[in-house]
Amino acid sequence: xxxxxQWSGSWADVDDDYPLLExxxxxxxxxxxxxxxxxxxxxxxxxxxxxVPSNFRTIGDIARLVESKRA
Amino acid sequence: MSSALVHDLVAESAAxxxxxxxxxxxxxxxxxxxxxxxxxxxxxxLAECGVRHGxxxxxxxxxxLEAVVGIYGVLKAGATYVPLDPDAxxxxxxxxxxxxxxxxxxxxxxxxxxxxALITAGAPVETLVVLNGSDGEATGPAGVRVLTPAAxxxxxxxxxxxxxxxxxxxxxxxxxxxSTGVPKGVMLSHLNALAFVDWGVDEFGVTETDRLSSHxxxxxxxxxxxxxxxxxxxxxxxxxxxQLALFPVELGRWIREAGITVWYSVPSIxxxxxxxxxxxxxxxxxxxxxxxxGEVFPTKHLHRLMELLPHVRFANLFGPTETNVCTxxxxxxxxxxxxxxxxxxxxxxxxxxxxxxxxxxxAPPGDVGExxxxxPTVMQGYWGDPERTGGTLLHEWEGETGxxxxxxxxxLAHLDENGDWIFLGRRDSQIKSRGYRIELGDIEAALNQHxxxxxxxxxxxxxxxxxxxIKAYVVRRSEVEGDELNRFLGDRLPRxxxxxxxxxxxxxxxxxxGKIDRRTLAEEALRAIGxxxxxxxxxxxxxxxx
Numbered sequence: 001x002x003x004x005x006q007w008s009g010s011w012a013d014v015d016d017d018y019p020l021l022e023x024x025x026x027x028x029x030x031x032x033x034x035x036x037x038x039x040x041x042x043x044x045x046x047x048x049x050x051x052v053p054s055n056f057r058t059i060g061d062i063a064r065l066v067e068s069k070r071a
Numbered sequence: 072m073s074s075a076l077v078h079d080l081v082a083e084s085a086a087x088x089x090x091x092x093x094x095x096x097x098x099x100x101x102x103x104x105x106x107x108x109x110x111x112x113x114x115x116x117l118a119e120c121g122v123r124h125g126x127x128x129x130x131x132x133x134x135x136l137e138a139v140v141g142i143y144g145v146l147k148a149g150a151t152y153v154p155l156d157p158d159a160x161x162x163x164x165x166x167x168x169x170x171x172x173x174x175x176x177x178x179x180x181x182x183x184x185x186x187x188a189l190i191t192a193g194a195p196v197e198t199l200v201v202l203n204g205s206d207g208e209a210t211g212p213a214g215v216r217v218l219t220p221a222a223x224x225x226x227x228x229x230x231x232x233x234x235x236x237x238x239x240x241x242x243x244x245x246x247x248x249x250s251t252g253v254p255k256g257v258m259l260s261h262l263n264a265l266a267f268v269d270w271g272v273d274e275f276g277v278t279e280t281d282r283l284s285s286h287x288x289x290x291x292x293x294x295x296x297x298x299x300x301x302x303x304x305x306x307x308x309x310x311x312x313x314q315l316a317l318f319p320v321e322l323g324r325w326i327r328e329a330g331i332t333v334w335y336s337v338p339s340i341x342x343x344x345x346x347x348x349x350x351x352x353x354x355x356x357x358x359x360x361x362x363x364x365g366e367v368f369p370t371k372h373l374h375r376l377m378e379l380l381p382h383v384r385f386a387n388l389f390g391p392t393e394t395n396v397c398t399x400x401x402x403x404x405x406x407x408x409x410x411x412x413x414x415x416x417x418x419x420x421x422x423x424x425x426x427x428x429x430x431x432x433x434a435p436p437g438d439v440g441e442x443x444x445x446x447p448t449v450m451q452g453y454w455g456d457p458e459r460t461g462g463t464l465l466h467e468w469e470g471e472t473g474x475x476x477x478x479x480x481x482x483l484a485h486l487d488e489n490g491d492w493i494f495l496g497r498r499d500s501q502i503k504s505r506g507y508r509i510e511l512g513d514i515e516a517a518l519n520q521h522x523x524x525x526x527x528x529x530x531x532x533x534x535x536x537x538x539x540x541i542k543a544y545v546v547r548r549s550e551v552e553g554d555e556l557n558r559f560l561g562d563r564l565p566r567x568x569x570x571x572x573x574x575x576x577x578x579x580x581x582x583x584x585g586k587i588d589r590r591t592l593a594e595e596a597l598r599a600i601g602x603x604x605x606x607x608x609x610x611x612x613x614x615x616x617x
Contacts, residue, residue, distance in 0.1 A: 027567070031317045031343060035347070048319065049320055053321075
């Protein structure tokens with residue numbers, strides 16, 4: 001997924017709380033890719049209304065979103 | 072045309088409609104009177120810092136109200152602004168700053184962490200003018216004078232400094248990806264900018280009641296329309312909050328609440344909006360025009376967007392940075408299925424577009440040739456690079472004399488039976504990916520600097536959504552993986568130039584002349600992802616209509 005986002009920072013730095021949005025890890029096309037990847041990888045459906053900053057600020061946020069869909 | 076200089080647009084609107092909102096940035100806004108006054112103050116401050124007529128001043132801050140003040144301040148000082156991509160690595164920007172001779176930078180406190188790196192990378196900066204943040208003592212790198220917002224207050228607001236500016240002066244220099252790894256500075260004059268803006272305002276009927284969104288960063292020429300069309304009309308330009316581009320439902324809500332009437336951006340943000348923005352649930356009564364440029368807009372998404380917004384006018388604008396928009400196409404409302412692609416349309420007012428064949432003759436309608444553009448919007452050349460300029464800016468051309476040079480675009484096109492231009496592809500290795508213009512050689516040059524890389528070839532793999540994906544074939548002399556190479560590139564190139572795919576080889580295929588055979592690699596890359604092979608544009612069958 002890292003290469004798909006074309007982010008050249010060090011993923012070793014990215015822990016659950018790394019500010020993805022602030023650090024511009026994702027851009028708008030990265031977002032389309034990310035959502036598609038999450039849906040395919042985890043067999044979930046992400047509602048458009050869930051594509052909001054609070055669900056994507058950090059890896060932890062994304063993980064929580066995915067978990068809530070799998071529950 | 073009343074204004075001869077870009078900043079006159081603001082002065083005139085300040086005189087005519089002083090209390091109309093000029094710029095909106097979040098919950099802050101300024102009127103034309105305020106914008107003009109603050110820009111005047113900044114111009115005086117810059118003049119006192121030694122900025123002279125014809126100097127280049129860098130803009131290094133996030134797109135904001137302050138950035139707009141910065142633009143007009145630099146112009147009113149008789150200087151040329153050079154917008155630096157706030158997201159590019161300092162090393163890249165240092166090269167640009169050195170090339171343009173940026174001794175003064177208008178900047179923001181949010182970039183303070185990068186100032187030192189910029190200077191270390193070669194930026195000859197002596198003065199930093201910080202337009203936001205606190206007024207206290209700001210510490211910059213050693214030997215650099217740092218001025219804070221308080222410095223503006225004491226400067227005159229009524230009029231700018233008296234500078235002998237002329238319409239042929241450079242208004243801004245926009246740096247684009249260079250094929251040998253060195254960015255090229257496209258020089259645009261006041262006349263260039265105004266010729267384009269006048270067309271845009273006329274064609275799309277921009278008036279003082281309009282609210283134009285401003286999404287494109289300042290180093291992309293899309294921003295020229297947003298800012299200056301608004302200024303000419305006395306309309307408001309509304310900065311799109313940076314993160315909103317990622318969150319389509321929120322973006323849709325914002326467009327409605329901000330009362331945007333005219334939207335101009337690259338297609339990919341519109342694609343995200345139509346796919347994920349729940350647009351069917353929202354009304355946009357004020358939105359009347361959507362303009363898009365910079366990449367192909369997949370017609371199925373465009374069609375859907377048009378169905379959701381039945382009262383909006385849609386237009387495809389086309390043109391390289393070197394000419395700003397040279398052709399445009401108003402998208403018709405299709406009754407059945409949309410066509411596979413849309414034309415780039417017809418030349419804008421006062422601009423002449425023609426295609427030239429390999430043999431140097433002008434292509435008749437239907438025949439493929441390289442698009443050439445002549446008119447008042449054509450650039451003045453590449454900064455400090457007369458050789459590259461001479462290669463693309465032609466001053467002699469048989470045919471009508473218009474007094475303007477001709478720019479050869481490197482784009483291949485042909486005229487269809489309706490007199491619309493159809494874009495076919497590039498002659499060279501410049502590509503679009505995600506809306507960004509990229510020279511593949513730029514990426515190769517940077518990769519070749521890595522000690523483990525013996526040689527490399529970077530190719531584009533066509534993609535329906537992002538136009539092209541980037542793949543690098545690398546011959547290495549020691550262990551290294553793609554992630555590490557991309558980290559290396561992250562210090563040298565903008566993020567969007569990092570290859571998504573890496574393939575390591577023992578050697579690279581060569582043509583009969585001994586050069587790396589990129590075409591074969593491009594074909595292999597396509598096969599590897601299981602798509603049909605591309606055709607060379609001149610191999611395509613062209614339908615002739617007599």
